[in-house]
Amino acid sequence: MSDCIQVTDDLGQEITVPFPPQRIISAVPSTTEFLFDLGLGDRVVSRTRFCRYPEQKIQRLPNIGGPKSLDEEKIAWLKPDLILANEEENDQAQIEALMEKYCVYVSKIRNVEDAYNNIVKTGKITGCEAKAREMVKTIQADFAVIPKRAKKMKALYLIWKDPYMCVSRDTFVNSMLEVCGFENCITDGDARYPVVTAETIKGLNPELILLSSEPFPFAEKHKKEFQQIVPGAKIELVDGEMFAWYESHLLQAGGYFTALIKKIH
Structure with missing residues (x-):
C-alpha cells in the first residue's frame, strides 16, 4: 500500500497525495509531455485532446477532452489518484468540482522562477525529484548562455x-x-x-x-x-x-x- 504525503499547491490548498501516485491524469498538454520526460509514462492514464508529445506513446491513451472541457465521466472511469491541473489552462468551476472527488494539484505559473519551482514540486510529489532538479539545472545553464544585446x-x-x-x-x-x-x-x-x-x-x-x-x-x-x-x-x-x-x-x-x-x- 502506498504511503501519502501532504503538499500545498500553488493555490494554497493542502492536499494528500498517495506516494508515489500510480494513476496520474494530466489536464494540461505540457504536463503530459513532462510526465513522460520524467519517466512516468506507465503511470499516465489519459491524454487531453491537445496533447502532442510524445506523439507515438500518447496515442494509446484515452482522450478526456480539452483542458477547458474535461470529460468527467471518463475521469471517473479512469480512477485517478492524482490529477495535475493549471489555474490558467483549465476551467476553474470544473477543477473545483473535481477537487471534491479526487486529489487535484493545481499549478500557477507567471514567470520562469514559478516554472522552475513547479518542475521540482511536481517531481517531488510523483517520486522523481532528483530528475526534476537535473532538468532545472540544464534549463538554467542553457538560458545563461543565450546571447543578449545591451539595449533591449x-x-x-x-x-x-x-x-x-x-x-x-x-x-x-x-x-x-x-x-x-x-x-x-x-x-x-x-x-x-x-x-x-x-x-x-x-x-x-x-x-x-x-x-x-x-x-x-x-x-x-x-x-x-x-x-x-x-x-x-x-x-x-x-x-x-x-x-x-x-x-x-x-x-x-x-x-x-x-x-x-x-x-x-
Missing part, C-alpha cells in the same frame, strides 16, 4: 487575430521575452491578454513583432499586414510552445531562443 528590443507578442490580442507583463510568455533580452511593449493595464487595435500597435511602435503559432496559428501570409501597420518593425513567426510551455519543453527552448535572436540581430 521593444517587442510585441501577438497570440490572436480578429481581434488582435497580445501578452502583458503578468504572463509566463513575458518572462520568456525577458529571457531573450526583449522588452514587452505592453507595460500596464489589468488584462493579461489585452485586445489591441492596429492604431494601438502603431502607437506602441515596437521594434519587433512576434507572431505566435498558438493559440492562433499565425503564418507567413499574416506578416504583411503587420508590416503595413509598423513598417520599421522586424516581424517574426515564432513557435508558441517554446514561449508558453513551462515544463520539460523548456529543455528545447534555450537553443531555439539562441537561434531566433541570431536571426533577428
